[in-house]
Amino acid sequence: MQQMQQIPDVIKLIPLNFYVLFSSALFCIGIVGVLTRRNAIIIFMSVELMLNAVNLLLAAFSSYRADPSGQIFVFFIMAVAAAEVAVGLAIIVMIYRNIQTIDVGILNKLKW
Template sequence: MQPSQPVNIPEVIQQIPLNYYLIISTALFVIGIIGVLTRRNAIIIFMSIELMLNAVNLLLIAFSSYRSDPAGQVFVFFIMAVAAAEVSVGLAIIVMIYRNIRSIDVGLLNKLKW
């Protein structure tokens, strides 16, 4: 039994057609949109937004790999940093809302009006 040759990851990624990445990314983005529009739970809404951001990240990485341009990977790094900040601020807001009204249902947020 002979050892297999090392595989270069960018070559393996480039063997997968770009259309597959487009289809998966579109499906993830649509699932995220449906989650934002149909759910009333604030945590699930935040998870759906994160799913949409990850769909965009997948496309940026795929295009970056196919064009051999690291600019897409740099954008992904900044998107992930912004997403982490968004999650931390969003969860802090959700915790404060839960402390006030004992629910994270976004339909009940009209009680916060004066």
């Protein structure tokens, strides 16, 4: 009988170091976005970028070690992130309705 060749996983073709470097770069871009921007939506997107960088790294390590627990953990993180997006955008919309801007520098007026 002819032996079937196994198709290697795509994740195994790319070294793990590349995933670590790419995820680190995405996380750093997210940190810079949070620290330098004043727009609440851009800050919110930067936090999501950092979360996705962590998810990418978890999935890469999980696939590299052939352990599905990391990918299950990523699934639960994405479910929590979806709820976070819904609540966060609702808060941003309510802030915009009240003060007609989403600049975080203006939000210090909300203090007592």
